[in-house]
Amino acid sequence: xxxxxxxxxxxxxxxxxxxxxxxxxxxxxxxxxxxxxxxxxxxxxxxxxxxxxxxxxxxxxxxxxxxxxxxxxxxxxxxxxxxxxxxxxxxxxxxxxxxxxxxxxxxxxxxxxxxxxxxxxxxxxxxxxxxxxxxxxxxxxxxxxxxxxxxxxxxxxxxxxxxxxxxxxxxxxxxxxxxxxxxxxxxxxxxxxxxxxxxxxxxxxxxxxxxxxxxxxxxxxxxxxxxxxxxxxxxxxxxxxxxxxxxxxxxxxxxxxxxxxxxxxxxxxxxxxxxxxxxxxxxxxxxxxxxxxxxxxxxxxxxxxxxxxxxxxxxxxxxxxxxxxxxxxxxxxxxxxxxxxxxxxxxxxxxxxxxxxxxxxxxxxxxxxxxxxx
Numbered sequence: 001x002x003x004x005x006x007x008x009x010x011x012x013x014x015x016x017x018x019x020x021x022x023x024x025x026x027x028x029x030x031x032x033x034x035x036x037x038x039x040x041x042x043x044x045x046x047x048x049x050x051x052x053x054x055x056x057x058x059x060x061x062x063x064x065x066x067x068x069x070x071x072x073x074x075x076x077x078x079x080x081x082x083x084x085x086x087x088x089x090x091x092x093x094x095x096x097x098x099x100x101x102x103x104x105x106x107x108x109x110x111x112x113x114x115x116x117x118x119x120x121x122x123x124x125x126x127x128x129x130x131x132x133x134x135x136x137x138x139x140x141x142x143x144x145x146x147x148x149x150x151x152x153x154x155x156x157x158x159x160x161x162x163x164x165x166x167x168x169x170x171x172x173x174x175x176x177x178x179x180x181x182x183x184x185x186x187x188x189x190x191x192x193x194x195x196x197x198x199x200x201x202x203x204x205x206x207x208x209x210x211x212x213x214x215x216x217x218x219x220x221x222x223x224x225x226x227x228x229x230x231x232x233x234x235x236x237x238x239x240x241x242x243x244x245x246x247x248x249x250x251x252x253x254x255x256x257x258x259x260x261x262x263x264x265x266x267x268x269x270x271x272x273x274x275x276x277x278x279x280x281x282x283x284x285x286x287x288x289x290x291x292x293x294x295x296x297x298x299x300x301x302x303x304x305x306x307x308x309x310x311x312x313x314x315x316x317x318x319x320x321x322x323x324x325x326x327x328x329x330x331x332x333x334x335x336x337x338x339x340x341x342x343x344x345x346x347x348x349x350x351x352x353x354x355x356x357x358x359x360x361x362x363x364x365x366x367x368x369x370x371x372x373x374x
Contacts, residue, residue: 162315216341243287
């Protein structure tokens, strides 16, 4: 570049910078106008003077903290909107149950890892990723078909064959993100339930005073409240596993087709979801830890018309581990019972939803004969 031209441009820039410093000393200084002026100077400069002008622009731009803060505030919001749109598109195109991960599935997995690596740590393994996506498919279908409105205080009732393992997990894994307000357990640790209890949990009509026990009694006083995970998030609790109750899926289809099922959702905001459904889905939806199921539900509640939910577990908590249980820990956490104990009910109304009760009796048929007939 000609040195005379360069000195001329440098002089112009010095005058512009000096004039801007004087303008910025006045409250009515127009930042947007100056930005446009500097842009014009930058475009005009070529060769070696470009770096000089760019340096001056950067120096002045860093002195506009109000504008920077505005950009920082707006960008994450627009980024989150973009991510949500991409997730909706990936959910829409996820396809049927599968043992592979396609590009849409990978988008969802990446989103979940960024959402909470602690809650979704298990999807890093190939098998965990596949199970996660199949859980997403199942619960996305159940939640969207229920057509829950955004202003509903939702209660999700998970019905299945529950058990506890030898492992201990943080209780806050059962109350993840900000979409699960609580996860509530009903029987003591190491206790099974019958159809009466499953019905009371499903309909929301069971109270602590309704509980009675067969083949054993709680070891110590039973709390006059249900076992809330939100109330003990800083503690560890036994790992809960949900497994198949039946080898066929007929009971699931009958349950979700019931008029009682829709009435409970409409009148009491209780959405009953069996897991795992069994039948043709048995290979895709195996027995899994409860915290993984709840993590997927929490994610979907965040992405669907966002709303919150309380999870109620209508399942037993009998110990099926290989090592002797820590009975003292169970008792300190809530309460526990000896092996073989089953929780039932007394003085609880069961006539309001008779078809639902009939289905639940068939689901819990293996223990039904042990319980009271009322």
